[in-house]
Amino acid sequence: MPISHSRQNFEQTVRAYSADLYRYAYWLCRDRHLSEDVVQESFARAWKAWSELRDLAQAKAWLFTIVRNECARSFSRNKPALDIEAVGEAELPALPSFESQLETAQLVSLLPETYREPLLLQVLGGFSCSEIAAMVGTTEGAVMTRLTRARQALRKQYEPAQSRRGTK
Amino acid sequence: MNCLEFHRAKLADPRRLPLEAQSHAAQCAACAAFANSVDEAERDVERALAAPVPEGLADRILLRVHGARPAWKVWALAASIVLGIGLGVAALLYPTPAGEHYAREAIEHVIAEPESFTTVHLADVPSLDELIRTSGGRLKAPLGNVRYVKLCPVEGGTGWHIVFETPEGLATLLVIPGQPLGTTQHASSAEWSALARPTRRGYYAVVTPSAQKTSHVDQLIRERIDWDA
Numbered sequence: 001m002p003i004s005h006s007r008q009n010f011e012q013t014v015r016a017y018s019a020d021l022y023r024y025a026y027w028l029c030r031d032r033h034l035s036e037d038v039v040q041e042s043f044a045r046a047w048k049a050w051s052e053l054r055d056l057a058q059a060k061a062w063l064f065t066i067v068r069n070e071c072a073r074s075f076s077r078n079k080p081a082l083d084i085e086a087v088g089e090a091e092l093p094a095l096p097s098f099e100s101q102l103e104t105a106q107l108v109s110l111l112p113e114t115y116r117e118p119l120l121l122q123v124l125g126g127f128s129c130s131e132i133a134a135m136v137g138t139t140e141g142a143v144m145t146r147l148t149r150a151r152q153a154l155r156k157q158y159e160p161a162q163s164r165r166g167t168k
Numbered sequence: 169m170n171c172l173e174f175h176r177a178k179l180a181d182p183r184r185l186p187l188e189a190q191s192h193a194a195q196c197a198a199c200a201a202f203a204n205s206v207d208e209a210e211r212d213v214e215r216a217l218a219a220p221v222p223e224g225l226a227d228r229i230l231l232r233v234h235g236a237r238p239a240w241k242v243w244a245l246a247a248s249i250v251l252g253i254g255l256g257v258a259a260l261l262y263p264t265p266a267g268e269h270y271a272r273e274a275i276e277h278v279i280a281e282p283e284s285f286t287t288v289h290l291a292d293v294p295s296l297d298e299l300i301r302t303s304g305g306r307l308k309a310p311l312g313n314v315r316y317v318k319l320c321p322v323e324g325g326t327g328w329h330i331v332f333e334t335p336e337g338l339a340t341l342l343v344i345p346g347q348p349l350g351t352t353q354h355a356s357s358a359e360w361s362a363l364a365r366p367t368r369r370g371y372y373a374v375v376t377p378s379a380q381k382t383s384h385v386d387q388l389i390r391e392r393i394d395w396d397a
Contacts (some may be wrong), residue, residue, distance in 0.1 A: 011230060014226050018225050019221040019226075032280070036228075055277075104346070120217065123217055129181055144180040152179060155209055
């Protein structure tokens with residue numbers, strides 16, 4: 001039986017994005033088994049609604065959004081997003097000095113969710129600030145602010161760690 | 169564009185610098201150096217976020233979404249349903265004692281992170297000293313050669329996963345500062361034995377391959393860490 005065009009597109013999409021989506025899910029929920037469940041369930045949902053996808057170029061952003069929602073569903077953490085204007089520099093996590101020796105992965109995990117999520121979408125998904133804004137339902141300016149603060153927070157820890165390692 | 173605007177643009181999206189920002193960096197040595205340092209940190213973040221992806225993930229997704237089930241899979245599904253019902257009945261008849269929940273969580277945590285025994289990861293005592301201090305304790309004497317320290321997601325928040333060497337082999341210490349625990353709990357599985365003991369700020373758990381070793385390591389920890397500091 002010939003495979004339908006839409007099924008072929010779907011299979012290519014699965015092979016193209018499942019790894020990035022898994023990593024995104026992993027960094028949202030920090031559980032390997034749950035991450036795979038989330039990604040599988042997300043693709044199952046995507047396939048059910050595949051005919052509604054008008055432009056294949058939008059599939060990636062659409063899938064990241066489904067994974068994001070699926071993680072939220074898994075955690076029942078549908079709390080309203082933090083208002084970025086209410087989150088100041090002072091509310092960045094107080095990292096004890098030894099944590100500068102921890103690997104970047106752990107520093108990322110210590111970022112507040114409101115900063116970490118746009119960083120994940122940009123680094124793992126390659127999305128622009130305006131695309132991320134559309135995905136998380138905020139303004140491009142707010143995303144730029146979150147990303148700037150996230151990287152500032154990481155740099156504060158990253159630079160001393162690098163100089164201690166002598167790798168700068 | 170001035171230097172401040174350049175910094176903001178670079179930190180917001182290092183890979184998509186507007187033309188105006190690129191022109192600025194071409195004329196400003198300080199901003200060019202800043203851009204290089206941001207790019208270097210970004211590569212580090214990319215490496216850090218590249219969590220290993222389970223082998224065969226795409227195939228499993230496709231199988232789940234539109235894979236036909238051959239006959240043996242139908243039988244396997246039926247068998248798994250029967251087994252599931254059986255396990256459910258067994259769980260009702262023989263429930264896991266509530267008094268071992270956190271000790272059992274510790275065992276499951278260790279099983280889920282086997283790399284903690286094969287990876288040497290951030291092992292230095294001054295760090296451990298500070299880690300214990302921020303978790304509400306005081307390290308009175310070195311625990312042993314620490315091989316692995318990692319911040320892990322746990323029930324109720326995050327906790328420190330520490331693996332260190334003892335005369336009886338590797339031992340796991342989980343320090344969970346945010347989760348209150350009423351009394352000491354014990355649990356065991358075929359391969360592991362765990363103990364979870366309350367502290368002033370939460371609890372800690374010890375996991376080793378046997379109850380005897382767990383008891384010895386717990387004694388060592390109580391001798392060397394003051395949890396009421």
